[in-house]
Amino acid sequence: MANKKYIKIALVGNPNSGKTSLFNQLTGLKQKIGNYPGITVDKKTGVCSLKEGKKANVIDLPGTYSIYPRSDDERVVFETVYDLNPITKLDVVIAIVDGVNLKRNLLLFTQIHDMGIPIILAINMMDVADRSGIKINLNKIEKAINVPVVGINARTGEGIDKIKEFLSTFAAKEEHKPFYDVKNFAPELIAEIKKEFRLENDYQAYLIIHQYKHVNRLSVAQKELIESLIEKYEFNINSSQAKETIDRYSIINEFIDGAIKVKLDGHQFRFTDKIDSVLTHKIWGYLIFTVILMAIFQSIFAWAEYPMDFIDISISNLSLALKSKFPDGPFFSLITDGILPGIGGILMFVPQIMLLFFFIAILEETGYMARVVFLMDKLMRQFGLNGRSVVPLISGMACAIPAIMATRSIDNWKDRLITIFVIPLISCSARLPVFTILIAMAVPEVRILGIFNLQGLTLMALYLLGFLVAILSALIIRQFVVRKGKSFLIMELPLYKLPRLSNVFITIYEKTRSFVWEAGRIILAISIVLWVLASYGPSDKIKNAEKNVSEKYAGENLSDKQLNAKIASYKLEHSYAGVFGKAIEPAIKPIGFDWKIGIALITSFAAREVFVGTMATIYSIEQADAETTIRTKMQNEINPETGGPRYTTAVAFSLIIFYAFAMQCMSTLAIVLRETKAWKWPLLQLLYLSALAYVASFITYTILK
């Protein structure tokens, strides 16, 4: 190992053992998020500088209680640690354990140790253990287990240098004596597997007997061989696993008993118990949770507006400045009308993402998130959701993008998928401009009981409708999603801690970076496609737009501005988007839409609020005072078939309902793809939400017509 420039190390540990804090301490911002092939688990790696110019590639593995995997996350731990390929295998594992819960944490350590992989034991939270009256004698432990032991405080960075020192000079021991001998379970079977697979380690052989069904690198023939051997020796997998766990605990008890002294039993819980009696109280608990949710919602809804406006204005100013400097032409139009607005559309989400993850990281760091799950689990289970779905669902009221990213904390994949599916139904802030215009057209401005504005009430009803349909959808989807085994909630309620700001900021940085780079690429690609659709057309009419429009309005003495607006409208009508809008008219007629709305439906796939801008272009409205003018223009539009107004109450409500349910947002699509890592989920979701929107609009239109 000494001559290799990069050594490969992995961090393993129980959930809440401080693994991520240690990872942040070792790697700082030199982190990368990648993929494990075929699954949705993120691969977190980073680079750590050691002594004498040496470097280490660090992998932060998902938290787990044992080497026997039960989920995709835990399988990653098994597969990474059990990698025997001489090129890709780990050089050393750092097992991080919580000093306050030493015995339970050591189970995983003894399992990995017995696989014969070089290991360092890092005992974390020495300070909390000390204050709780738990005295840990590191020397005694080191002697008992014959493995390097470091006492650390991953939050403050204490002991990190010592770990780095160990890593720089670490050399694997020749001799290896396991804590627990598995040979007795099936001596002949283990011997035969060792021979067949050229393994030297008993526990490696034993684990492959347990896990062969799920190990990707084994061939079908190899799996069949193991199966036949298991049958031959009549080996019972399940009973041996329980016995192994119990036996390991008693071995741990033996070597740990002389090394730790507990003076004040249960002292560590005093503070946490006091806080819990308030935070999980049947009145105060829910009240405080509601206040926290409102604060989060308020901040992403209201505070994010200022930086978002700033980004919006800067991008459009930049686009205008470029337009005035450079000549007209397809290349500059691509930049100023296609790429720049696309980048703006990506950056617009950054303030909301940063704010939401600021709060979520604090909730996770302090240990409060586990209490949220505890409080909400029973309620959310009725709807096929999870206690952890609550914060993402509420965040969806501001914006679906950060909300879908926040589902990462839902550890059950099926629950997470259902939550992702229904989040876009929650009314987000991008729907507001669309709703405002349409409500103003459809609902008279009257007051009810002297105080309530009917238009305001309609808006509130739309928010409630979103929630209701989201929950009903979760119930329906639950019937179709097959769950692997029973979902369970055996979860640690960690001690309360103060949040560490450096961990919070690394989370914010990481979430923002992955959104901008990964979802951003798809958003940019779609916005360029949409630009092509709106700027090019199948016929020459677009090219000759100026001439055709000037001739048509030659006698009307229009100002330059008015004429330009007419030209833009003409261009859009004859673009591909316009052609598609007309082509889908028969399909959207049953819900009361004409081709003009059809065009807006296509362009506003970029984002719902684009509907307003497209309507402005179609009705050739100049920039200033767009909103009120669009409303008047739309209200004055005559339906050629009936002779009455085009936008009847029925049409307006049909549109409102359509925008309430449809997935008219390419960024949501992009983030769902990024989070689920397979095209089938965002496409299924698009299909489901579009169908739902269509049917709901059809019903609305038919009733009101």
Next chain:
Amino acid sequence: MGKTVADLKVGESGIINGFQNSSLTLKLLEMGFLPGSKVKLNFKAPLGDPLSIRVSGYNVSIRLDEAAMILLQ
């Protein structure tokens, strides 16, 4: 049938005797629910489910039907 963790009152303790055989048994063992160790019901969620259990030196949240799998002496 004997007493299970689901039957504990708030603040009451018991000693684990064994488990109703299920796919959860191993998970429970790995998380420190060992035969012979002490469990205490700290408090219940406001809706009566899940429970906060103290076992092996830490607090665990566990649903009522999962707690019913843990048999007491």
